[in-house]
Amino acid sequence: MQRRTFLAGAAALSGATLASLPAAWGANKLEKQKVAIAVGGKNLFYYLPLTIAEQRNYFKQEGLSVEISDFAGGSRALQAAVGGSADVVSGAFEHTLLLQAKHLAFREFVLQGRAPQIVLTVSKKTLPGYRTIADLKGKKIGVTAPGSSTAIMATFVLAKAGLSAKDVAFIGVGAGAGAIAAMQSGQIDALACVDPVATRLERAGVVRVVSDTRTLADTRTVFGGDMPAGCLYASQRFITAYPNTTQALTNAIVRALKWLQSASGEALANTVPAAYLLGDRALYLDAWQHVKEAMSPDGLMPADGPATALKTLQAFDPVMQGKTIDLAQCWTNDFVKKALANVHA
Incomplete structure (x- = not known):
């Protein structure tokens, strides 16, 4: 009874009705309700789905209490996860490949950007x-x-x-x-x-x-294929220990992605924190038009994305050159497929 009361309250706070919530919401008990997410530059469009999920209370509606720590860059956010002060990273997919090269098992479970921007x-x-x-x-x-x-x-x-x-x-x-x-x-x-x-x-x-690399065409020109960008990734240990929590995080991000596909520029500007506008609302809306195509429409990893990321790193990074990377261990679409079957923006 207490859990139902809490969930109904969270929905009311967000202005949502129970009918509009994911069908699977609350179906599986969360193994971990408090989740620490590290991000490097939260104000950027690169991480916009994370902000939307936070501002529109999608995390709360999934029963999650999310604490987001903002760092100066993605490499700093990665260090927080490796060091144990963060559970999940909202960061670049290629970091999962770099971590595997160092014998650290981290996996992407929902894509936020299909172009680096x-x-x-x-x-x-x-x-x-x-x-x-x-x-x-x-x-x-x-x-x-x-x-x-x-x-x-x-x-x-x-x-x-x-x-x-x-x-x-x-x-x-x-x-x-x-x-x-x-x-x-x-x-x-x-x-x-x-x-x-x-x-x-x-x-x-x-x-x-x-x-x-703000459009798909420009991205393919630079990288020679689809280059996955921002995503949520975590250690395999976290994903294995907290599958329902990982699913809840995925549900929230997929809802944010679906909302972004149909939201007007004005709605977006009214949703993000005022500081993100850099004092110029019109400029922010103009910039949004530049990068809108780069947002993943559904959270799914493109088939050729992981191989493009690996090829990119091996072109210049001595840490990656000559290393055998098992791409299948660096990402999964399993959680996103379940989210797409149940989640509504």
Whole structure:
């Protein structure tokens, strides 16, 4: 009786009715109600489904009490999970491959982004005569954090041009105001970033875009195939010990993805925290149009996605070169398929 009362109260708080809730909601007892999620740059569109699930109370409606810790970049969020201070990471899929190479078993269980959304830009101030990627040799490139997905994308683009990470200096500048300030002040010569930061700098006339992965077509041009991006992943130990909790997390994210497919820009801007708008609502809505296609419509991993991610890492990362990676151990669609059968936005 107490559980039913709690769940009904959570639904009322969100403005939902019991009829609109997932059919499987509450069917399986959660092994773990309190879940700590680590993320690197929560304000970015890259992690938008996580924010929507939080703001629209989808986690609460699944019976979860979620604590989200925001770090300077995805690599820092990963470290939190490896160190045990976080249960789950909202981060880049390729990190599961890097972890397996280090004999750590982590698995993606719901995809948030089907394109990385990362944009490599160069400063018009410090590189006015920029012509090709080769011009970045010896320059400072801003990334959210060393080892993050922004650094991975930039390193891959450099590798395609015959440069390595040793040919440049990667500078961690965060995911928001710090990145913008670093570029505007001339502290960095290039920046690998995600919207709305990219659109903000482009609109201001501060940068020029030299490589873009905000659309599926551009992503395939850069990576040669579908490149999975943001996802929820956790240690295999967590998933095995808490399958119902993992399912509840998946349900919430899938509901968020379905909501994003039909939500208007105005509805989105009214849902996210005001700070995410960077003081410019119109710009935020414009940036959303740039990346909307990159959101996964259903949470499913694309068939060729894991292989594309592995090929990307092996192109430049000595840790991955020559390593045998069992891709099947790095992801699963099982939880998403169950969610799609029962979850409604």
